[in-house]
């Protein structure tokens with residue numbers, strides 16, 4: 001059951017205030033009373049979790065002025081006005097300003113309850129929608145930062161949205177630089193805890209004694225408050241969970257168990273998978289693992305994201321080009337193939353480096369993308385992935401990149417793009433739809 005809705009009752013007459021309040025409280029509402037419009041304005045804020053019932057005739061600011069003020073504060077707030085007997089012009093005026101409804105004195109208490117029910121239902125809907133919109137807009141800013149539309153990325157984003165709504169602890173797994181920390185941020189932002197504290201602590205950044213203090217306290221001078229306490233009610237992200245010693249694992253398990261269920265603090269553990277054969281399951285004690293891995297997200301390595309590699313490269317090099325005040329390098333077919341085939345052991349972080357260096361190189365007019373890929377792997381090993389990819393995937397990724405680049409250069413002019421790429425309009429439209437490219441993004 002959701003919490004009872006509030007009703008603010010504004011009347012200068014004490015008896016009237018109290019009897020309305022008692023009656024509505026009996027009907028299950030959470031009432032509060034105000035002896036003047038001025039007082040009511042101090043107690044009712046724009047997100048007021050309820051409605052207002054106000055008398056019109058009051059000394060000082062009267063009910064009509066109060067109604068106007070409240071409507072300018074929050075135009076959707078339902079306000080029920082109580083008018084004198086037979087005061088039709090007043091009632092009409094109140095409705096015109098935006099009162100939810102009016103009650104004529106002396107009124108039938110059941111009619112009052114009925115109106116209050118209708119008004120609070122409307123209010124609840126408004127507030128729920130408002131919260132949802134806020135959540136979505138906050139969350140989507142971070143979700144938009146996660147570039148990529150390949151199958152694995154689409155599934156990752158769906159996982160984030162789904163698990164954001166759930167409330168169990170989460171385990172995020174993935175290779176280095178894949179975006180695990182970014183995913184943890186997004187997971188927090190899209191969830192019900194989005195407005196609460198987000199605290200991040202790296203388990204590999206401190207020696208055991210320091211880590212215990214940072215996590216559980218008691219802290220020493222100049223140290224921040226313990227993460228567990230700081231994150232209460234919100235999300236606590238523990239990075240590099242695989243670095244926890246056995247002692248720390250058992251302390252963490254105790255702390256998690258003490259929280260009970262549902263947990264006050266949501267723990268998001270991030271596990272860095274370096275060697276292919278090591279799993280998070282093999283480095284954590286089983287009871288802790290099962291606690292943390294109630295929900296799991298795997299962030300795919302970059303080499304499995306196909307066309308996203310080129311999309312990311314293009315976006316990132318454009319950003320760097322802007323930063324350095326030069327043009328973004330054009331990617332040849334051969335270079336695109338090299339980007340797509342590179343093993344990317346450092347994943348997105350490595351791609352960011354390569355994009356930045358590619359921009360600097362092209363500004364100087366020297367170097368190739370291939371050489372950048374080479375120096376990022378140990379001792380000039382060949383830079384092809386062992387995972388074979390079908391030719392179709394390369395062709396499509398390249399096609400998408402070409403259309404994307406050309407649309408960008410021509411600022412969304414379909415005719416210019418058709419011309420340059422020698423494509424009939426229909427083919428261009430079909431291909432844009434296929435690759436999820438929208439003309440409006442280029443205007």
Ligand SMILES: Nc1ncnc2c1ncn2[C@@H]1O[C@H](COP(=O)(O)OP(=O)(O)OP(=O)(O)O)[C@@H](O)[C@H]1O
Nearest residue numbers: 145146147148175176177178179180181182348349
């Ligand atoms: N899909 C993506 N789109 C755009 N930027 C991304 C994406 N994924 C990651 N990044 C960026 O790549 C960098 C590395 O991401 P992040 O730090 O989240 O990776 P990580 O997996 O936590 O790395 P580590 O293993 O070192 O902790 C960050 O700058 C992040 O903003």
Ligand SMILES: [Mg+2]
Nearest residue numbers: 180181182239
């Ligand atoms: Mg990280």
